[in-house]
Amino acid sequence: MEKVWRYIESLQQQHPFAKIIQVYGWEEQFETELISSVIPYLFEPLDIQEHLAPITNQNRDGCIKPKYYIVIHDTGDTAAHRNAQFWNQVVWTEQNEGKPYGASFQYVVGNDGIYHNIPDDEIAYHAGDSTQYDYTLYDTGVVGEALPHITIQDGTYAINGIATTIQAPLGGTTENINDLGILCQSIQGKYYIGETYYNETYHRVANRGGNNNGIGIEMCVCQQTDIYYTFQLAAKLVAYLMDHYHLTLENIKQHHYFSGKDCPETLRRNHLWNHFLNLVAVESHMLGFTQEGYAITCIPLSSHILPNGRITQKEQVAYQICIQKGTKRECRTFYTTVISQ
Template sequence: MGKRKRIRIKKGRMAIFLLVTTTFIAAIGMSVYLYITGLPTELREAVTEVDAIPIITDFVPKETKGRPGQERRIKYIVIHETGNAGRNADAASHNNYLHEEADNQQKSWHYTVDANEIYYHIPDNEIAFHAGDGLEKGGGNLNGVGIEMCINPENDYEQTLINTAKLTAMLLKAYDLEISSVKKHEDFSGKHCPDILLREGRWDEFIGMVKQF
């Protein structure tokens, strides 16, 4: 065997070695990444009501600023209030708002709840922009399902709380989450939200309601 041939064989072996090593490292890297972030959660079965409260599904168009369509692992249910005290600022009007603004701004959430109905705007297993923490790892936008409670003056706030607690309980069951997964917007960005609930010191009461359903 001539010297040149030996070198060529060595080069061939080296290429195979590098290929195997690179593939191995890539596979380990991917596994570690998925271990840390979790596989995207499978979407729950579609329902049209929770405990007789209608859920109206009207998804915001995909591949818009508000709904980029990125799937993720669900780790939290994030509770908000709309902060919108104008007349008729109910769940339906917030649904219209999200549809109208989908192309214009990175502002979105999954559900809006009022005393009579629930609008479902973005699939639970996709990111939305409600927690004010960008796409921080383990954050509210990346891993949370955002629920907005209406506070418009003609709306019954107490019934809205009950409806939200029922929706939250349904989601905890659907995604096999603990009660500790229920978070306030405030937990992620420090914004005083859900404002009325926190001002009145009723967060623990709300958690108690969720547990009860």
């Protein structure tokens, strides 16, 4: 039990924060104050509503592919009624308020829960990188183990300044490589580069394998919802999928990585991507404790905390965390202040 306490106490150093953010959507954008939770962990079980699209749908072709990525999106849709259940219905019916809808994604997450639309191991149509190319690694002919820095020189990729044998896509330059770079791994001292392409819509060099080899998760950014709660639910889902498919934080990618699109826009433009990955890392760590039989709960001692750890007002907060394993139960009290950023 002491190791769990040590970890939870280490999380106390990450003070809860409040921050004004801009939420982006095609109807309109709005400003909201994001308040984080008592610790970067959501004290509630993962609950998934299974409502898979019919196999006869055009947006569910049933093709099974190995999964190497979890692809994070937001809906870019701020209308209050377009929540997770709404989007699950859109994928299910292939109709978006009367218009035909061809896209699909494995999960959609909102304040109203997590909906499962397409089986994890099937192709879904969310990443904008087509389904013609699978996750592939090509031997670059360059050796080394240092962190690779990729550039494009005379139409060819270079790693840390050394030319490879891999052609860059036509139109690709060092400057228009997407913000997250291209897939490059050093395996037994040799660098390999993934399948890439030039995205004509966003004019960026991007990676393949999003639709085929990714599990797509949409996050709703609706008005009048607790957007931080949606981020935490999504992080809990990602941690579960990482564990289930033996993936690491390296495998968690933005939609941007596969197309150059500014998605998930609200996380990206408010510089919250690394914070989101931290939520995933904490959820993942806590999932490990849960699998060892520890039950970890939060008991609010202030009126502005919910039992799931959400803080609803920027005040001093007091809460207890209890850990139980078998018949052994221990609770500790914590006090903290929400810091405005």
